[in-house]
Amino acid sequence: MIYILDSTVFFSEWNIAGEWLTTPSVLEELRDGRSQLRAEVFLAGGLEIRESTPPCRKKVEDAMRESGDKGVLSAADIGLLALALDTGGTVVTDDFALQNVAHQLHVPVLSIHQRKAIPWQWRYRCTGCGRYGEEMDSCPVCGSPMKRTIR
Numbered sequence: 078m079i080y081i082l083d084s085t086v087f088f089s090e091w092n093i094a095g096e097w098l099t100t101p102s103v104l105e106e107l108r109d110g111r112s113q114l115r116a117e118v119f120l121a122g123g124l125e126i127r128e129s130t131p132p133c134r135k136k137v138e139d140a141m142r143e144s145g146d147k148g149v150l151s152a153a154d155i156g157l158l159a160l161a162l163d164t165g166g167t168v169v170t171d172d173f174a175l176q177n178v179a180h181q182l183h184v185p186v187l188s189i190h191q192r193k194a195i196p197w198q199w200r201y202r203c204t205g206c207g208r209y210g211e212e213m214d215s216c217p218v219c220g221s222p223m224k225r226t227i228r
Contacts, residue, residue, distance in 0.1 A: 079166035080187070081157050082124070086169050087112040091189045097124040100160055102153035129159030136162060140181040145199025145225065148213040149174045158184060202226050 082099040084106045085091075097119060104126065107113050116124070137158045141147045150158075154175045161168045167185040170176060179186045201210045205221025213223050 079164050081161045081164070081166040081168045082119070083157055083168065083170035083172060083175065084112070084153070085171045085189055087115040087119070089189050091169070096166075097122070098127055098160060098164060098166060099124060100128060100153060100156040101126055102151075102156050106153055127160060127163075129156050129163050133159035133162040136182065137178065140178050142211075144178055144181045145201070146174050146178050149225075150178060154178075158182060161185075199225050 078095040080093065080095050080097050082097055082103065084103050087107055088111075104116055107116055120126075134155060137155050138147075140158075141150060141155075154172065157168055157170070158175065158178060160166070161179070161184045162182060167187050168175065168179050169187045169189065171189050176186045176188070201213055201223040202208070203210065203216035203219060203221050204224050205216060206219045208216060208218050210217060210223055213225065215221065216223060
C-alpha cells in the first residue's frame with residue numbers, strides 16, 4: 078500500500094509497512110530536531126520525495142473551492158492531496174481540513190491520533206451584513222470580513 082505522509086507523521090511515533098511518499102514542502106515544514114530526525118529515519122527506510130502533477134493540483138484546488146476549504150489548506154497540503162491523486166495512495170494526516178478535501182476527492186485517509194474528520198460543506202457569511210458569499214475574502218456588498226460557517 079502507498080502512504081502519502083503529512084508532517085503529522087514526523088511528529089508522532091507512527092510507523093507502518095508500505096511504500097511511503099511525501100513532498101519537499103512537507104519536509105520543509107519540519108523545524109524541530111526530533112521531527113527532522115524522524116524524517117531521516119523514514120528516508121533511510123525508503124521514503125520517496127516527489128512532486129505532484131499540475132492537473133492533479135488543479136483538481137485539488139477545484140475541490141477546495143467546492144468544499145469551502147479554499148484559503149485553509151497550505152501549499153504543502155495541496156501537494157499531498159495531488160500526490161495522492163497521482164499515485165492512488167492513502168493520505169496519513171490528522172489535519173481536519175486536509176481530510177475534508179480528501180473526502181471530496183474520494184482519496185482514502187488514515188488518521189494517527191485524532192478521530193477521522195466528518196466531511197463538511199463550508200460556506201462564508203459576512204460578519205457585517207450577514208450575506209453569504211463564495212469566497213473567504215471581504216464581503217462583496219459591504220466589505221466586512223467573511224467568516225466560515227457550516228453549510
